[in-house]
Amino acid sequence: MLVIGELINATRKAVKEAVVNKDAAFLQDLARRQDEAGAHYIDVNVATGKGKQEEEVENMDWAVKLIREVSQKPLSIDTTSREVLVAGLKAHGPGAMINSVSAEEGRLEPFLELAREYDCLVIALPAADVGIPKDAKTRLEVGGKILEAAQKEGFSPESLFFDPLVLPLGVDDKSGEITLNALRLFKDELGVKTTIGLSNISHGLPQRKLLNRTFLTLAMREGLDSALMDPLDKAVMSSLLATRAFMGKDSYCGRYLRAYRSGRLVT
């Protein structure tokens, strides 16, 4: 299970302010804490909505460089803009993650070319120009299209993580089940890896952390390979370790017990 730390995202108010005010120490602290808490990748989204595209390009360059100073963990460059992505990848060097490509015009082939050039893992959204397909079957078709294009570019399916697109449970009481089914479908039909934006599931409901960690357990059982999530939430990280152990993926419960000894498990 790859954990992608979600906290450096400019849609969050404190991060947005830090980006606007060029508060390097704030972002470095957030990166360091996610690194220490066990994130494998650290997501970086600097879209503040202020100013022009050029500023977002500069902000990405700035943020990636300053985070790399304090953490060895690879970064996930989170943007829909090719220019911003290029800035992030240039500042990062090879081995980043791209969050994300989709089947929308201009966001598939150009993004995949960059992914190959910079040797990246790629999160793929099954969204097309007509929007997010409502049903799992059409999402799968769009997913298949992305996979085909990626293989044409010489990608191994191993480096692609498909996100079945999680909608909040509060907005649609079937969305948990739909996502779980979609995860299974992507794995069975396309044989690809999967990822989700975990905290989307709990938007608008109380006690979100409880929902997040319960859903993570269910999703892992459906073969989830990665999640964009909050690594500073000790309870969800504990659930992750417990679930891995139950799934027979923790030899002699080694990771679970090491986490216990270092005081990282909470109930």
Add this chain to the structure above:
Amino acid sequence: MSSSSMEVLAQSIIEGKVDEIKDLVQQALDEGLPPEDVLDNGLMKGMEVVGKRFAADDMFIPEVMLSARTMHEALELLRPVLEEQDKKLQMKGKMILGTVAGDIHDIGKSLVEMMFIANGFEVVDLGIDVSAEDFVEAVKKHEPDVVGMSALLTSTMPAMAETIEAIDGAGLRKESGLKVIVGGAPVTADYAEEIGADFYGENALDAVKMISEVLAP
């Protein structure tokens, strides 16, 4: 008798008694209560409570959705009764709402929709990835008081500007008093002003407060 019926109606909206609401409204009408009273002093009172409690984090999205659905059921019964008496259903205003072209986010927009419904507006939801032309067509068709636009990506914010241009290009804002409100995580008050929107809603509650004040008789 009548005041307790009103309370029952309000409470049924708050609790989202979607299967019982039509019978309760019918009972109130059978008791001889005027339909506009049933609406204003019964059902809408319940919706007001829902709006306030939602804003105070005391009610949650699924509950508000259920209340809105219950309201919808009740209106299905009340609307023809009111029209029979040559009275129009007096909602606070009519809004059309959509996420702009190229953008497929609908959570924020759904929240805005619910807050407006919960506060007595009639809302036509155009969905996600709505083109400027579709907004223009919908304004012509529904003649709303307000157009609400949502964008969650910096790359789709310009579609808001294009939609406003298209609405103004078709001459739909000038004489009708139509207002345009925009919102969404990357959108700012400065940006709203720059593209000629009438209002910027920082969040769903903010939006509904502003529009309620503007449309107040």
